[in-house]
Amino acid sequence: MSQSLLDKVAIITGGSSGIGRSTAKRFLKEGAKVGLIDVDGEALQALKEDIDHHDRLHFRTADVSDAAGLKQAIDGLVEGFGHLDIAFINAGVNGHVAPIEDLTEQDWHHTLETNFKGTFLTMKYVVPHLKTNGGSVVITSSVNGNREFGNIGMSLYSASKAAQMAFGKMAALELSNYNIRVNMICPGFVKTNIMDNTDFEHQRLKKVDIPVNYPEGAQPLKHDGAEPKEVSNLVYFLASDLSSHITGTEVYIDGGSTLL
Ligand code: NAD
Numbered sequence: 001m002s003q004s005l006l007d008k009v010a011i012i013t014g015g016s017s018g019i020g021r022s023t024a025k026r027f028l029k030e031g032a033k034v035g036l037i038d039v040d041g042e043a044l045q046a047l048k049e050d051i052d053h054h055d056r057l058h059f060r061t062a063d064v065s066d067a068a069g070l071k072q073a074i075d076g077l078v079e080g081f082g083h084l085d086i087a088f089i090n091a092g093v094n095g096h097v098a099p100i101e102d103l104t105e106q107d108w109h110h111t112l113e114t115n116f117k118g119t120f121l122t123m124k125y126v127v128p129h130l131k132t133n134g135g136s137v138v139i140t141s142s143v144n145g146n147r148e149f150g151n152i153g154m155s156l157y158s159a160s161k162a163a164q165m166a167f168g169k170m171a172a173l174e175l176s177n178y179n180i181r182v183n184m185i186c187p188g189f190v191k192t193n194i195m196d197n198t199d200f201e202h203q204r205l206k207k208v209d210i211p212v213n214y215p216e217g218a219q220p221l222k223h224d225g226a227e228p229k230e231v232s233n234l235v236y237f238l239a240s241d242l243s244s245h246i247t248g249t250e251v252y253i254d255g256g257s258t259l260l
Contacts, residue, residue: 004240006031009081011074013064013122014091016043018192019140022228023088023235028053030236035077037070038091039063064091064118074125084129086239089122090140094198095160097153108156115160116167123171127180134179138238139168141184143254165250172248181247183238188254189225219255226255 010027014020015036024047027034033056038044041061048054058080060073078084095111096103119139126137144154145161165184172182189195219225234253237243252258 003031004242005086005236008032008085009035009078009083010086010088010239011035011037011077011084011126012088012090013037013118014140015059015088016040016047018194019187019190019228019231019235020088020090021047023090023232024057025051026229026232026236027086027239028056030240032056032086033058033081035059035074035081037062037064037073037077064122065113067121070118070121071125074122074129078129083132084126085133085135087122087126087130087135087137088140088235088239089119089137091118091122092140092160092194094154094194095157097157097198099153100155103156111156112160112163115157116163119164119167123167123182127175130175130180131178135181136239136243137168137171137175137180137182138235139164139182139184141165141168141186141250143186143188143252143257145184145186146250147258168250169248176247181238181243183243183246183248184250185231185234185238186250186252186254187226187231188219188252188257190228190231191225192228195225219257220259221255223255226253 005027010032012020012024015024016038024034024036036044036059044059044061058077060077062069062073064070093114096107141164142161144158145165168182168184175182231253234251
């Protein structure tokens with residue numbers, strides 16, 4: 001085992017499931033100490049039983065859109081570990097998938113506050129810790145953040161993912177003096193709970209006239225979606241010193257969907 005993250009400390013939001021959970025396992029395997037933050041406390045508890053090296057795993061239940069709770073969780077984890085090197089800003093929701101006229105102000109709050117405000121707040125609270133020694137921040141955006149992906153009904157989600165991308169690029173510029181790198185990953189379809197919990201079929205059949213090519217046929221590779229661990233390989237690369245000269249960039253991991 002390479003143990004290339006030995007003595008590194010990482011915080012992961014949305015860490016109890018899907019891409020975050022898979023990345024936690026990868027970071028732990030590479031020798032890191034990992035602090036997980038998730039709004040789902042039960043899933044965090046259950047995770048400990050399913051994970052190796054859990055002596056190096058701490059977790060806190062917090063909502064990334066709640067400033068006070070999130071700050072307490074981040075500061076508490078960093079205090080416990082002693083320092084911070086890596087932040088994986090990953091918590092997110094698809095939100096309500098529906099035609100624009102059916103979306104509500106509440107839908108706006110839920111999607112934008114989880115995905116974008118959560119990214120801003122997490123960045124705000126990890127930066128003071130990362131400034132000590134420099135570090136790497138990886139933000140989970142989406143192919144939806146930069147192009148229409150055939151997901152009619154995902155206007156709020158796409159806007160939140162585009163906001164993450166613009167924010168991350170400005171952060172990369174601003175934080176470069178502190179040797180803090182910031183990069184965005186843009187997954188296509190990944191097989192996680194977020195997809196199971198979203199009612200695309202309802203939209204396709206009953207609400208949206210324009211054919212939606214999702215999930216079938218949208219990705220030249222792996223039409224049925226990527227495995228979370230394929231995404232964590234990329235997160236690991238961007239989080240580690242292997243990518244020491246890469247900042248402010250967006251990396252697509254979408255089975256080639258952006259070619260279509
Ligand atoms: P997932 O549902 O398995 O994981 C998301 C995690 O975020 C869950 O553990 C959930 O409890 C947590 N979370 C949700 N709201 C939160 C909040 N307010 N505070 C703290 N935690 C919260 O789904 P995933 O696919 O692993 O999603 C991870 C990221 O990947 C998201 O940002 C998502 O938008 C993005 N993404 C996913 C796909 C895909 O196809 N699965 C594609 C592109 C981007």
